[in-house]
Amino acid sequence: THGGFHGDGETVVILTWEDSSAVEKQIAQSSVWNSLPLNDDLQSVFYGTTWEEDGMMYSRGPLAADEDRTPLFPTVENGYYFFLDRSDESRNQRSTEGLWNRYSFNFTAALYDADRGALYYYALDT
Numbered sequence: 001t002h003g004g005f006h007g008d009g010e011t012v013v014i015l016t017w018e019d020s021s022a023v024e025k026q027i028a029q030s031s032v033w034n035s036l037p038l039n040d041d042l043q044s045v046f047y048g049t050t051w052e053e054d055g056m057m058y059s060r061g062p063l064a065a066d067e068d069r070t071p072l073f074p075t076v077e078n079g080y081y082f083f084l085d086r087s088d089e090s091r092n093q094r095s096t097e098g099l100w101n102r103y104s105f106n107f108t109a110a111l112y113d114a115d116r117g118a119l120y121y122y123a124l125d126t
Contacts, residue, residue, distance in 0.1 A: 007125055010123065011122070012064070012072055012121070013119075013121040014120055015118065015121070016119075018117075020118075023112075023117075023119070024112070027112050032084075033080040033081065034080060034083075035080055036076060036077070036078065036079055036081060039096060041099050041100070042081060042096060044060050044063070044100075045062065045107075045109055045122070046063075046073060046111065047062050047071050048062040048069075064122045072120075073120040073122075074116075076112075076113040076115075076120070077115065078113070078114045078115050079113045079115070080112045080114075082109065082111075083108070083110075084108045085106070086106040086125075087102060089102055104126040105124045105125070105126045106124070106125050107123070108123045109121075109122050
């Protein structure tokens with residue numbers, strides 16, 4: 001849906017390979033991909049989260065979701081993730097620090113599922 005006001009929108013890409021061994025080898029050797037598990041912020045981006053604070057329950061739905069707030073991608077247990085924060089407010093583009101304390105989102109995130117040989121790509125600009 002990129003093409004909104006000033007390029008706002010989402011991009012979702014799912015890639016699969018019959019033989020993903022070469023892709024997985026490149027990702028595993030890359031310095032910009034990290035082994036799973038996801039940190040709490042990226043868990044929220046892809047799947048949503050619920051937490052308790054000061055006796056109150058809070059919930060954050062996934063950003064990478066359809067109109068019904070259902071996550072776009074299956075749960076990935078074995079693989080790697082990538083994150084690039086493109087916000088002007090970011091102090092470290094590879095970190096999710098401050099992601100939820102901004103007025104807009106501008107990031108690219110991806111998951112590589114080693115069990116399925118699938119790459120799930122998500123970019124959000126608001």
